[in-house]
Amino acid sequence: MSTEESAQQLSVIMIMAIGLSTVIGSGIWRDPVKWANAAGVYAVLGLLIAWLLFFSSGLAYAECVGMFPKSGGPYSFVGGAFGKKTGTFVGILYFLGYAFVGVVLSFLTALFTLAILDTGDFKYITDQNLAFFTLAYILIFGFIASYLELRKSGMVLLAWAFIKVAMLLIIALFAFTNMDTSLISGASFDSSRFQDSIALAIWALLGFDVMLIFAGEIEKRKGIDPEEGRKAMPKAIIHTLLIILIVYLIVALAVVGVIPPQSLQPSQSGTLGIMLVYASKSGVSPGLLFTFAAISAGGTTYALIYISIHQIRVLAQDQAISLFPGESFEIQRKRAIIVVASLFIFAAGMLAANKWIDNKTIDLIAGIGVGLILLSAMLPAGITALYLRVKLPILDRPYKAPLYFIVFPISIALSLYLIHANYSDFDALPWISIPITLGIMVLVFLYAWFKE
Numbered sequence: 001m002s003t004e005e006s007a008q009q010l011s012v013i014m015i016m017a018i019g020l021s022t023v024i025g026s027g028i029w030r031d032p033v034k035w036a037n038a039a040g041v042y043a044v045l046g047l048l049i050a051w052l053l054f055f056s057s058g059l060a061y062a063e064c065v066g067m068f069p070k071s072g073g074p075y076s077f078v079g080g081a082f083g084k085k086t087g088t089f090v091g092i093l094y095f096l097g098y099a100f101v102g103v104v105l106s107f108l109t110a111l112f113t114l115a116i117l118d119t120g121d122f123k124y125i126t127d128q129n130l131a132f133f134t135l136a137y138i139l140i141f142g143f144i145a146s147y148l149e150l151r152k153s154g155m156v157l158l159a160w161a162f163i164k165v166a167m168l169l170i171i172a173l174f175a176f177t178n179m180d181t182s183l184i185s186g187a188s189f190d191s192s193r194f195q196d197s198i199a200l201a202i203w204a205l206l207g208f209d210v211m212l213i214f215a216g217e218i219e220k221r222k223g224i225d226p227e228e229g230r231k232a233m234p235k236a237i238i239h240t241l242l243i244i245l246i247v248y249l250i251v252a253l254a255v256v257g258v259i260p261p262q263s264l265q266p267s268q269s270g271t272l273g274i275m276l277v278y279a280s281k282s283g284v285s286p287g288l289l290f291t292f293a294a295i296s297a298g299g300t301t302y303a304l305i306y307i308s309i310h311q312i313r314v315l316a317q318d319q320a321i322s323l324f325p326g327e328s329f330e331i332q333r334k335r336a337i338i339v340v341a342s343l344f345i346f347a348a349g350m351l352a353a354n355k356w357i358d359n360k361t362i363d364l365i366a367g368i369g370v371g372l373i374l375l376s377a378m379l380p381a382g383i384t385a386l387y388l389r390v391k392l393p394i395l396d397r398p399y400k401a402p403l404y405f406i407v408f409p410i411s412i413a414l415s416l417y418l419i420h421a422n423y424s425d426f427d428a429l430p431w432i433s434i435p436i437t438l439g440i441m442v443l444v445f446l447y448a449w450f451k452e
Contacts, residue, residue, distance in 0.1 A: 009219045012236050014154035015211050017161035018303060019240040022207035024164050024247060025105065025300035029171060029293055030274045031204040032251050036259035039197035040187040044252050046197035051245050054205045056410040057378055058241045059401035060385040061209055062234035066399035067388065069230050071216030072314040073209060074377045081384045088320040089448040093376035095311040096440065098210065099339075100369030102304030103138070103347045107362055108271070109301050110134040112294035115272055119286035122272065131351045137301060138347055142340030145306040146333050150217060153306055160299035167292040168247060172254040175282040179257030193261070202418065204248070206370065208240055209377050210307050213314070234399035258282050305343065309336045320448075360430050367422060367429035371437050374419050382411030 010018075035043035064077035072079075072087075074094050079087020110133030117124045145153060215233045258281040264274065275293065279286040312335055316323045323338065324331045354361040386408035388395055401407050423434055 008150045008217055010151060010154040010214055010217050011219045012232055014151075014158050015214050015218060015233070016236050016240045016243070017158040018154070018214065018307075019208040019211040019237070020161045020243060020247075021157050021164065021299050021303040022210045022307075023205065023244050024161070024168070025207075025296055027204060028168060028248070028251055028296070029278060029289060030271055031200065032248070032255040033259050033264070033274050033278050034200050035197045035252060036256045037261060037264045038200060039190065039193045040261040041184045041256045042187065042189055042194050043197040043201070043256055044249065046194055047201045047248055047252050048245075050198050050201035050205060051241070051248070053202065053410065053414050055241055056407045057381060057414060058208070058237050059407050060381040060411045061212060062237045062399050063385045063397060063401045063404075064381055065212050065215050065237070066230055066234045067395065067397055069215050069218075069233060069398075071213060072311065072318075073212040073215075074380050075311075075314065075318075075320070076212075076215070077384055078380045081388055084320070085448050088315070088451070089445055090376040090380055091311070091315055091320060092444045092448065093372050093441065095308060095315070096444075097369045097372030097376060098304050098311070099308045099343060099346070100365050100372065102301060102308055103134075103343055103350060104362060104366040104369065105297055105301040105304055106137045106141070106347065107134045107351075109137050109294055109297040111271070112290050112297055115290040116287055116294060119276070119290060127351075127354075131348075134347055134351060135344060137298065138305070138340065138344050141298070141302040141305050142336070142343065145302065145309055146336035146340060149329070150214075150310070157299070157303055157306070160302070164296050164299055165247065167296065168251060171282070171284055171289065171292060172250050174284040175254035175258050175278075178281070178283040179254070180260075181257070183257055183260055187261070199421070201248075202414070205244065206373070206378075208237065208244065209373075209381075210303070211237060211240065213307055213311055216314075230398035254282075305340070308343070309339045312336075312339050320451075322451075363428060364430050364433055364436075367433050368437050368440070371419065371422050371433070372440070374415055374422065375437075375441070379412065379415035379419065382408050382415060386412065 032043070035046060039046055068077040068080040070076040070080075072091055075087045075091025078090045107130065110130050111125065113133055114124045114129055115122055144156075148156065211233070218232055255278070259278070264277060275289055276286055278284075279289045312321070312323065313332055315321045316325075316335060317327060319325075324334055350361050350365055385401065386404065389404050389408070423429065423437070
């Protein structure tokens with residue numbers, strides 16, 4: 001194997017770290033507080049149920065990537081099942097979804113960075129400072145991602161994932177040492193609030209699907225049977241989901257012992273307000289909590305920027321889009337620079353427009369990004385896996401999900417529920433998100449179908 005080839009490959013543990021870095025972001029110190037506020041100790045059971053529902057999607061992804069072990073995520077398995085044009089359609093939507101969310105994460109990284117400087121009045125959190133730090137993070141992370149080979153970037157993300165987990169355990173330890181056992185022993189069950197905790201927990205589990213983008217770059221180890229090699233990515237998905245469950249259970253168990261149910265006030269509903277409540281109840285310094293949150297959000301931001309760059313590389317390499325023919329490192333870097341410049345311009349526009357639509361631009365971009373990911377990845381995974389099981393039952397499947405006639409419909413139903421929930425809450429997401437999403441889908445559809 002040449003040095004250039006090895007530089008373009010990732011070990012299984014690196015790919016798992018990419019999935020972990022995406023799911024375990026700054027929200028892991030905010031979301032469990034909302035679960036505990038909704039259902040108390042029963043939020044732990046709600047998390048388990050949410051994870052089991054999400055596991056159905058993980059099994060759908062695992063079966064799809066086993067059949068189509070190529071890079072690009074939904075671009076590959078949807079394209080393999082329904083044709084290249086359909087694959088191009090979902091592949092571009094998938095890129096846009098994570099590009100949008102990556103820009104929002106850079107904003108959150110800036111927000112937490114500025115919060116560190118003054119945890120009392122947050123006097124440094126101004127429009128100008130947020131704009132400067134948001135754009136600076138995009139440039140810094142984009143520059144690093146543009147000039148690192150795939151394997152080196154995988155090492156960076158692996159290190160970042162370990163740091164995140166270590167920080168999580170430190171913060172959880174603070175909560176465990178300040179736990180109020182009466183919040184657990186005296187908890188009462190409310191079915192409505194319990195359902196709310198499940199709904200909240202589901203959203204926290206999004207993002208592990210980014211692992212599939214790197215399926216074609218998984219390291220080929222000597223002496224491994226090719227059939228076993230095709231099972232590597234499906235196994236990595238399942239193992240990553242199990243690690244995510246363990247991590248979230250630790251955090252949830254720590255939080256339910258310090259956050260009383262229904263204790264959050266309307267004034268504390270924002271991200272910073274919720275985290276200040278957690279800091280005061282757990283005994284951790286707000287400055288330390290915001291520092292960890294900034295580091296964690298920064299890791300997720302870097303991961304999403306790199307994911308966006310790699311998705312464009314896959315689409316260009318397969319001529320699904322026209323952007324510099326060839327696969328030398330110089331050409332790859334040119335594409336990366338174009339992606340980073342596009343994200344920079346898009347972020348600048350998002351921040352400039354924020355005042356024009358009542359400070360809702362960030363929520364709008366985040367909601368559209370999540371919606372595009374659900375529409376281009378999670379929903380197609382369940383549909384593709386079920387369609388191929390019904391239409392082509394004899395197709396070679398290195399990994400076969402158990403009880404597919406139950407698992408895949410659950411995955412599809414969960415996807416439809418999340419799509420509806422994402423776009424139906426007009427208090428959280430402006431109604432204009434629906435026509436914008438549909439407009440993006442129409443434009444991408446026309447490009448995919450009429451590209452020569």
